[in-house]
Amino acid sequence: MEKDKLILEYTRLCLEFQSFAGSTPVDEEREDQVINRLYEIRELLGMKPINLRPKKDSTAVLKLNDDSENQFEDKCWYIEKWYDEDLEVALEEAGIPITKENVIKLKTACKGIFDDKSERNSMLCQIAEKTFR
Numbered sequence: 001m002e003k004d005k006l007i008l009e010y011t012r013l014c015l016e017f018q019s020f021a022g023s024t025p026v027d028e029e030r031e032d033q034v035i036n037r038l039y040e041i042r043e044l045l046g047m048k049p050i051n052l053r054p055k056k057d058s059t060a061v062l063k064l065n066d067d068s069e070n071q072f073e074d075k076c077w078y079i080e081k082w083y084d085e086d087l088e089v090a091l092e093e094a095g096i097p098i099t100k101e102n103v104i105k106l107k108t109a110c111k112g113i114f115d116d117k118s119e120r121n122s123m124l125c126q127i128a129e130k131t132f133r
Contacts, residue, residue: 003045004132010041011128015121017052080114 013034020031035052042049087106088098096102114120 006041006044008128008132010038010045012125013038013041015125018121019118082110 017031017034017038020026020034038052039049084103084107087103087110091098091102091106
């Protein structure tokens with residue numbers, strides 16, 4: 001049970017750590033707290049230590065796995081594909097004529113809508129909480 005709580009906390013902190021990348025200004029005190037706690041949890045879980053301190057002019061990227069012996073893998077586990085047919089359905093449901101031009105215009109408008117992962121990261125955290133509590 002304690003291990004599950006540590007994994008849940010680790011997951012939350014990983015998401016918070018990732019949010020520091022690119023955020024300006026960074027709350028350096030909070031970032032240090034998160035990094036120190038991640039180190040502690042990794043040690044408690046018997047995971048290999050890693051360097052989470054970014055080098056100057058670089059972005060730190062947290063990977064859950066550090067070696068092939070670790071139970072965590074850094075592999076893509078989900079891919080979502082969208083097709084013109086999906087856009088046609090959206091146009092139809094919105095009552096907009098389905099034309100090649102409208103599909104192209106909608107596709108152009110939709111570029112980048114999934115770039116902000118904050119909502120999806122929040123959903124992952126909620127699922128982790130439900131799974132481990």
